[in-house]
Amino acid sequence: MTATAATPATAAPFHFVCLDTKTDCVLSEPSIDGLLKKWSMKGYLRAQRYSFNEAFQVYQKEDLARAFFGDPHVVSTLRSFPAGKARAAHEVAVQRVPCSLTSTALFRRLAKVGVVRGEDLITPCAETQVGDIVINDRLRRILVDEEDEDWDVFTAGERAEFLVQLLRLLVVGGKWCQYEDTLTPYIDTARAIYKHLVSVEKDPDGIVVVRSVVLKVVAKDEDGEPILPLNPEHPQDVAFLCIDPVRRIVNVLSHHYGEDLVE
Structure with missing residues (x-):
């Protein structure tokens, strides 16, 4: 599984709207919130949800990722950006992540x-x-x-x-x-x-399958410096886009490994 080459985050036919607030995310549930504090992930692990109105096919994954990180609304609302890094990406590297499991x-x-x-x-x-x-x-x-x-x-x-x-x-x-x-x-x-x-559905045989498309992404500025995740060379510094092509939803999950953070 190899990442696609980073490409400029130019305009594409996708437009995004932030759907949630900090309080309606799974990470805010009391049982999970307490564990994240214990695991030193509170505030460092972040999840956020966006909608988009355009139809999406898997072959458009790079276009969607570029449009997402180039969208001014995303730049102004996405809480995943580390302090001082909230700006439109110049290029985005995209890697498709297998996502087929429906149980643990x-x-x-x-x-x-x-x-x-x-x-x-x-x-x-x-x-x-x-x-x-x-x-x-x-x-x-x-x-x-x-x-x-x-x-x-x-x-x-x-x-x-x-x-x-x-x-x-x-x-x-x-x-x-x-x-x-x-x-x-x-x-x-x-x-x-x-x-x-991640979203699931039943296939024609009645078997539950994952329909979401998951992307691991690295967004960079015009100088080639990473802005999300901030240190992509570290295995714990990651960012994912989980795309539901039916509901036209993008769930963002990111984790920053370190001490400097937004908020």
């Missing part, structure tokens, strides 16, 4: 390889470090460290899935994360956020 069933494998034990307890391990991510339990290790002996519990395709990327984002957390002792809070939070961002 694949995470049951974690118990089979000893990542969790007993009453949902996460198994500790000797402390190691991957980049600046400190690892001292099996859950973080199996999600981050390719040298883990059970790395192949998930295939490369499964690890690329948006839901798995979302779980990894939550498990690693923010810069001053206080980690959980049990797996369930991570799974429940990932499921709730995923359901908020």
